[in-house]
Ligand SMILES: Nc1ncnc2c1ncn2[C@@H]1O[C@H](COP(=O)(O)OP(=O)(O)O)[C@@H](O)[C@H]1O
């Protein structure tokens with residue numbers, strides 16, 4: 001479904017990604033783990049078109065999307081929940097969800113899907129008119145995920161959904177991630193919480209300083225000595 | 236007498252409010268002070284004037300056409316003078332804006348000459364008397380048109396899909412583009428709407444003060460900008476409030492202090508309010524960028 005082929009990305013003169021190779025197959029949850037600053041967010045931004053790759057290609061369902069602008073990539077079926085959630089703070093909850101459905105024209109089904117989001121995230125229910133900026137961190141994460149789902153994506157990119165949240169809420173969010181996947185959305189999950197990410201995903205990639213250094217099925221990665229030492233705080 | 240002055244202030248202020256909206260909307264989206272906005276206002280006044288006098292088009296139709304053409308000019312200025320500088324420093328864009336402003340007013344001087352033109356009164360010079368104030372037909376037109384435009388704008392920004400996308404874009408461009416919003420298109424629409432309001436203000440001031448000149452955009456442009464800052468730049472209700480307050484202050488200042496200082500009053504008000512509320516009356520104190 002998604003193929004990142006030898007992608008390098010720069011910020012000015014600084015190279016943030018070095019020939020990244022990543023593959024996501026339909027129906028999978030694939031995770032991308034690594035310490036702070038290794039280039040996980042940059043990888044997602046390159047896929048969604050916010051930053052241009054200077055080398056390599058991004059293919060989505062066989063189509064080259066490397067040079068497409070972000071709004072075109074959303075129309076093709078890739079939706080991203082950015083790092084730090086980035087809800088629109090001075091739009092209401094409902095307006096945030098409506099923006100998630102910006103590319104759609106089908107008014108009635110949009111309204112149904114808003115209700116569906118409230119089913120998935122009951123904590124948001126009945127708070128349509130509240131400004132998103134007044135929600136707690138966990139609620140903002142839920143809203144950002146609901147908003148991303150409103151475009152009915154085939155591939156959902158999640159950037160550190162656990163960031164800054166209480167452990168209980170993180171567990172809840174990860175359950176929902178699995179549920180979203182069960183209902184047919186393919187997921188590329190970026191995380192620093194390697195433990196949880198590897199338990200949730202089917203396959204994983206480990207990044208260090210702009211490069212993919214390890215990859216494989218998550219069971220294998222969980223048992224890999226290097227991973228255990230560096231990311232799971234063992235050994 | 237006081238109520239009369241208040242009324243005059245509100246009428247003048249409603250034209251400042253319309254101009255201020257253009258500044259504030261553009262600033263809200265691309266953080267640029269569009270100095271050429273005063274010239275859009277001047278352009279609107281000339282288009283209205285020429286349509287009414289040369290082509291003999293009915294006033295309200297001329298008014299709408301002036302808005303449409305003003306809109307087109309605003310979009311063109313954005314496309315030629317600002318868009319190529321989108322990724323440059325903000326200072327470059329600001330200088331380009333000042334350049335566009337001078338270019339347009341000088342172009343108008345070249346074409347129209349420096350003689351002031353007088354706008355014919357499109358209505359019979361009827362004056363209505365109420366117990367507290369008198370108001371002319373022209374004044375009622377200015378007041379009502381501004382009011383209707385402001386209500387329409389509020390509806391557009393608050394209720395329509397594009398209006399919501401505009402607000403989302405103003406809050407966070409990258410995330411807005413991740414919603415599938417085409418940011419370039421939103422910027423174009425913002426310039427179109429802001430410029431239409433500016434051109435509308437030009438026509439209204441044309442029929443209110445009855446003179447149109449190529450340099451007429453300078454002072455009201457500056458005051459519209461002051462009004463936008465007063466209200467909190469980037470804030471739409473703030474621009475409306477700032478414009479009305481500025482109009483009232485100016486008229487009151489002229490009536491009770493000295494008519495020579497009417498422009499000084501605008502800037503004095505700006506300084507005083509910014510001393511106490513640096514972000515403007517309705518502005519948010521600090522940028523909350525997540
Ligand atoms: N806007 C930017 N400008 C310059 N350098 C950046 C920018 N964003 C990220 N970087 C740098 O690129 C590298 C990768 O960052 P990022 O992709 O955010 O890492 P991660 O998401 O894995 O924490 C870091 O060294 C970071 O400092």
Ligand SMILES: [Mg+2]
Nearest residue numbers: 040041042083
């Ligand atoms: Mg990151």
